[in-house]
Amino acid sequence: MAFLNLISVSKIYPNALQPAVIDFNLNVEAGEFVSFLGPSGCGKTTTLRMVAGFETPSAGKVLMDGKDITNIRPNQREIGMVFQSYALFPNMSVADNIGFGLKVGGKPVAEIKERVREMLALIKLEELGARYPFQLSGGQQQRVALARALAIRPKLLLLDEPLSALDAKIRVSLRTEIREIQQRLGITTIYVTHDQEEALSLSDRVVVMNNARIEQVGAPFEIYNFPATRFVASFVGTLNTLTAEVVDPATGLLSVHGQPIHAVAPLQEQAGAQVALALRPELLKISTERQGQNGDGDDASENTLKGVIETITFLGSIVRIDVRVGDSVVKLDEFNNPHLKLPKRGDAVTITFGREACLVLDRAARAALPA
């Protein structure tokens, strides 16, 4: 039996036009780090708040440790929560903030003191116990908020976009820190984010949500490489999208700016229909015209697209190359190495990719793409 079960949980806010969460089913194992990933408004926070007890499900049940907690008050649940806005108590010092839950729980003063010290060490802010929240940076405040939530030894830790208010650099370092702390303590954790990089890098499993529903649940590797729905394919990862015309639906033949492309499976659309073709940058290979002639391009399972180099961006470990194909730009990544022979701007090149790299997106999935 999993540690946390959400069973057919739905939420309809009074006066809302649409349900915020529909038929949400999830089992979270003890010690697992699970992320809810999805665009803004898809119901992540609402689901998390139902676990925390701040919202009551309109239907369904929440079980923790086998016990039905659906109607238990939030202060009886022993669930730690970290908010986007930190929510530290402004009138209390850092140490008092961290010790608040223990004090409320009637723990002896000496024990509280010891635990606070332990927590300050955990978040590497030993020196700052006497400070007040307004004297800390955003990153420090969020670490204190994490320590405060963990001090009570909660059964479950919930984080709602904890890094969204921080700037990029701190976001990445704090992300690593959260994961380290979570693994050291082995605490079951649910993490809400709209940032796919965060979700993929932190989680044991990712729950991708859209329009109040779960789209897919899986390990980051699975989600990224084997998206179950077109929405997941389009939301997770950096995609190139090209307009393509269906030529022969039965064989999966498409035409991109007059060049034939084979999809991996037959298509549902009619011949002549316009579809969006999505290509992952890291699945694309590039060769200059001369190299392209030496035979391997004829491999029947490989697709090719001819284009012209537009820009080359050096990003450290990878080099991102933009290739113009007709009126679209295809981005592709090359791993950097000292022997890499990079083409130049204006060079004619051929992009090669397998059939499985082709994702044909429906209209809904296209609409969800970032512009």
Next chain:
Amino acid sequence: MSAALEATKIERAPAPAAPLQPGRTRRTFAPFSWLWWTIGMLYLGLPLYGTFVFSLQKTRGTLSFAAYTSALSEPLFLRTFLFSNIMAFSTIIVSLMLVVPTAYWVQLRAPKWRPAVEFISLMPFVIPAIVLVFGLIKTYSRPLQLLGITIIPPLTNSTMTTNVLLVAAYTVLSLPYMYRSVDNGLRAMDVRTLTEAAQSLGAGWPTILFRVIFPNLRSALLSGSLLTFAIVVGELTLASFLNRPAFGPYLALIGNHQTYEPAALAIVTFGLTWLAMILINVATGGKKGATVTGVR
């Protein structure tokens, strides 16, 4: 009479300055800010200064505190002043108990009621005190009955119940100030998230209110209370029509019969208001950071 009015005006003046924000970096004033600041200070300070100088001139030819000695040694002064203070503190307590939970609840759970509550809180500005007091007398001088059963006996028959009525009326008068202050304080501190943070840490309602909400509302409660204090201590209409021995009517009385004493009393009450403000600030622990309304 004019001295009495002046006294109330002066008393009210300092209160809006109450939400002090230490810990903030001081802004450098542009030249024009200085000009307006100076004009403002003169506007507030000159009448006070004038009153003060005037109050020292009871003994012809010299400046002395004779007016103060005479005014303060008057037993009626002490009695009425004490009475008004008791009324003021009772009003503050009733008003806080009424307004804080209401504003908190509106903010937390019923934001759609905000316009209605704000409208009600502004009623005292629309209904003059004289109308209010006649309404109260007319309603509560008879037993209040519902279906032939007396719910509230006549209140104006005994001093005790009249005092209750007076405190209730003062609570209404102070509503706009109290509600504004508390609401502003609540808005500045993200009540909802703080409440939820406390709940997730195991806190129940009393703990949330007394350890999280109230402490962070300190300066808001303080300024609301001080405004209420100032209004009640100087209030004239309600007290005189309900015939209670309050300070406002007393000031009006000696304003009609004496020359220098009213000015001295105005200065004294002004000083006492400031003293009360400082005392409350110290008593509630005006230490680092804790004074800020809750946001950085």
